[in-house]
Amino acid sequence: MKNLPMDLLRTFVTIKDLGGFTQAGEILGRSQPAISLQVKRLEELLDIQLFNRAGGLKLTEEGHLLYDYACKILAMNDAVVSRLAAPSVSGSVRLGTPNDFEVSFLPVLLSQFSRAYPDVTLDVTSDVSINLRDSYKKGSYDLVMSMDEYPKHCFAENDYIVESLSWIADPDFILNLSQPVPLVLYPQGCVYRKYITDALNQASIPWRVVYCSSSLLGIQSAIKAGLGISALVLNTIPEIFKSEQTFNDLPQLGKVTIGFNYDQHNLSPAATLLLDFLRRGLKQSQDYPTSLKMSREINNNFLSVR
Incomplete structure (x- = not known):
């Protein structure tokens, strides 16, 4: 049975997370040739190709599978090291x-x-x-x-990710574009609310707020009840909702x-x-x-x- 070296897995995951060999080398304190050599060793050990380097640094199917497992392995390793090797933190x-x-x-x-x-x-x-x-x-x-807001934001480099916004609605909801678009929104000051209303205004599409809540449960419950539509980042949308970036020809909302x-x-x-x-x-x-x-x-x- 082969053993996967933890340092090779960490290098591989870091390359994927940061999007490049050079960036991974900067974080891990290694040169780009050393990073490339580690990837080659991991590929030879498993007899697979991890990256499809044609047209950009993309994972192969085997690479995606290894990435999923590697994230779990590293998380467990880091948890054990934190508990047993690192000083107690309280x-x-x-x-x-x-x-x-x-x-x-x-x-x-x-x-x-x-x-x-x-x-x-x-x-x-x-x-x-x-x-x-x-x-x-x-x-x-x-x-x-x-x-x-993206690309304007208040975060330092490497301290953020970019996510796409998507319209969401109950699967049985029917949007009547002859009437103002019924919106379920967070209160004023919410980035989602600004993106939604700005996009509709720029497209000259009338709208009205039918439900406003600072509670996520309130927002999702109102959408589930069919009161109106809203938007969330793709990573947080429950599968019970219909999700489209251009819902019924409504404009795209961009990224946050x-x-x-x-x-x-x-x-x-x-x-x-x-x-x-x-x-x-x-x-x-x-x-x-x-x-x-x-x-x-x-x-x-x-x-x-x-």
Whole structure:
């Protein structure tokens, strides 16, 4: 039975997450030739090709399969090392997260973090991003995960990902374009709300707000009841909803940026660990099918208990 070296798996995952050999080398402290050699060793060990280098750095089918397993293996390795090899870390971290992620892949990540660091207490609050950032500036949070406009955003390099917005509706909902578009929205200041109303205004399509709530449950329940339509990032849409980027000829909504707000100089050891943990999880959620599947299952179960 062959053993997969952990350093080769980490190099492979880092290349995929960062989108290049050079970027991975900068993070891992190795030259590009050394990174290329590690990939070659991993390919020879498994007798497969991981990257289809024609037309860009894309994973092969075997590469996607290995990536899924490698993420799990590295997560388990890091959890064990954190518990047994690293100094014990304790304390409390005040974390702010966008409403959309309170029932998606984020609870899974936070559960994994709590198992790896049982002495760290997490105080998590969900809200609209603009409120989270305002509260962070007032000292209410140690770390905030929030959404912002793309390409304009408030995040440092490598501290964000870009996600596409999609219209969502109940499968039985019928949009009558002879009437103003009925919208289910978060309150003023929400990035989604701005994107939706700006897109409709620019397309000269009349609209009206039929339901407004700062609660994700309220938004999803109103959509499920057929009151109107809304939009979410693709990574958080439950499978029970119909999702289209150009719903009934409505305009595309573009993309948003999801990232972190923090003060590197004032982060506690516990907050630093959580930030690094969430960074990896957020990047993996973009391309990791299992994370997306878990997100949808959690969302679906969340709505079904109502």
